[in-house]
Amino acid sequence: MAISSANDPVRVAFIGVGAVTAYHHLPGLRLDPRARLTAICDAAPALLEQRRKEWDVPLASTDPEEICRSPEVDAVVIATPNDTHRPIALAAARAGKHIMAEKPLGLNAGEVRQMYEAARDNGVVHMTAFTYRFAPSMRYLKHLLRSGALGTPRHFRSQRFLDLPETSWGWRQYKERAGAGDLFDMTIHRIDFAIDLLGPIARVCGAVARFAPRAQTSDGRPCPPSDVDDWSSLIGEFESGATGVWEGTTLAKGYHRDGFGHEWAEINGSEGSAVYRLHEPNTILLGRSGQDLAPVPVPSEFLKPEASPRDPSQGAPATVFRYDLMWEFVSAIVERRAAVPSFLDGLNAQLVADAVLRSHTERTWIDTPLAKP
Ligand SMILES: NC(=O)c1ccc[n+]([C@@H]2O[C@H](COP(=O)([O-])OP(=O)(O)OC[C@H]3O[C@@H](n4cnc5c(N)ncnc54)[C@H](O)[C@@H]3O)[C@@H](O)[C@H]2O)c1
Incomplete structure (x- = not known):
């Protein structure tokens, strides 16, 4: 090594x-x-x-x-x-x-x-x-859950809506090269952070669909049509008893938002609700019973990894937290420890994403036990 x-x-x-x-x-x-x-x-x-x-x-x-x-x-x-x-x-x-x-x-x-x-x-x-595990509001959301501030988590909800052109996605639009479309490109991230936040998903019921043929490149040349989904969804039950609902699409007209699209991930706990949004990752929405959700700035210790020299006030907030992946990878190597998220986390998300496709084909719920390390 x-x-x-x-x-x-x-x-x-x-x-x-x-x-x-x-x-x-x-x-x-x-x-x-x-x-x-x-x-x-x-x-x-x-x-x-x-x-x-x-x-x-x-x-x-x-x-x-x-x-x-x-x-x-x-x-x-x-x-x-x-x-x-x-x-x-x-x-x-x-x-x-x-x-x-x-x-x-x-x-x-x-x-x-x-x-x-x-x-x-x-x-x-x-x-x-x-x-997206590295987004400041996602890191803070995890802290709030772990500290008990939201009480017992009951519902998880994830929306990822993109307003993408309906032209070719290149290699991404073919099952042979990509495996699946929106499900493996976008929703798989949301499956991963749901497991990170709430623990193992016990079973899922999923559906996918394809609407855009994508038989032309952006400069008007013909190409073989897409054979992958451009809408994906699942409902799931966590081992903890909490419920989850996920929806992703690349065809949400009016959700462009400078290319970042709409992302909303929410936990409703017995004591409160908290929301992560990609386009404003340095702010979380929080609410308790009888109140409306209100924005709260993410505390500074969650804006970046502690020792990282990155200045969180520089650059577009929805972009710059992505640089922290490299920090984690190099930190794990230098500190001789496991990186987070690992390939095992990648496998656990993949098992759920695969179950979504199987559930859709077989029109049934599928059990999704975690992989053995
Ligand atoms: N984590 C995220 O948020 C995120 C965002 C975008 C893409 N991705 C993932 O990153 C990967 C790449 O996506 P991208 O958007 O950069 O795609 P891309 O098409 O822009 O880049 C892929 C590059 O790989 C090269 N390539 C193809 N086959 C190769 C091979 N066998 N050996 C060496 N190079 C090869 C291509 O020439 C191309 O330059 C995909 O798996 C995608 O799902 C992740």
């Missing part, structure tokens, strides 16, 4: 240098004095060359295996299309590299289990990029 000493920076490789790497992981890494970008990889040679120059990286390759074998790399961030996560993660684990992989970790729970077991058995740090 690659081990950095206290003074050596963790040498990170980005595998897949498309949208999410540029938007989340590069700014996160640049903020972290404990880490250095030593390699990049992408299947598209022109993009790879552009990033190599822009980001001033010594090693660039179109071959993930070459990056995984490199002695100049301690850790990889996998941000490629979903069907490629598993082979790249297995190669990285075998080579003893720490791994942060984007969600969904794989195309189904069988793939994800292999990834988790390979990382666990090779003793590397493994992390799933479940971004």
Whole structure:
């Protein structure tokens, strides 16, 4: 396993240098004095060359295996299309590299289990990029729950409504490459943070639907139509007895909100309610019986990880908390501890997401026990 000493920076490789790497992981890494970008990889040679120059990286390759074998790399961030996560993660684990992989970790729970077991058995740090766990109001919501301020949690409610163009989503719109549509792209995050907040989900009843054919690219060229969902939903029962309702769509006209869309996640407890909203992540809505929900600023200790040098007053609040994923990944490596959320968390969310698809096909409730570590 690659081990950095206290003074050596963790040498990170980005595998897949498309949208999410540029938007989340590069700014996160640049903020972290404990880490250095030593390699990049992408299947598209022109993009790879552009990033190599822009980001001033010594090693660039179109071959993930070459990056995984490199002695100049301690850790990889996998941000490629979903069907490629598993082979790249297995190669990285075998080579003893720490791994942060984007969600969904794989195309189904069988793939994800292999990834988790390979990382666990090779003793590397493994992390799933479940971004919204890092939002300040989400961190505060968890604290309020744990401290008992909301009483016994009874209901969880999640809405993720995007107003996206109805043109092609590229690789994302094909089951073979993405596994599923809105369910694996968006709702899976909300399944993860619901489990993080309220504990295991015992069973779910789910439904998905597809409305937009997406048979044209944004510049008007024809392409094969989408075969994945653009609306996903589930109801669930937590082991604790609480109930959950989730809905996600990419077709919510009028919910554009500068591209961030509408996100609302709420807990109703016996003593009070609390709401996280993505577009205002530094404020939480709180209410007790007989009152109306009212905004309350998130206390400063929840705005960023304690030791992170990030200044939470800088940048767009709905963007900058995403940089904290990289902080957590590097912290886990430097502190020689497990990262949170781990591949096991990625597997547990995947088991529920897979159950939604099965429930829809079989028109029935599905039990969703947690995976064994
Ligand atoms: N955590 C989040 O909030 C979040 C947000 C966006 C995307 N994602 C996830 O990140 C991943 C990437 O999404 P994106 O929006 O950056 O996609 P993207 O299409 O913009 O970028 C993917 C890149 O991977 C490259 N690639 C494809 N196959 C490859 C291979 N075998 N080896 C190396 N490179 C390869 C492509 O050329 C492309 O540049 C997906 O799994 C997606 O679900 C997560």
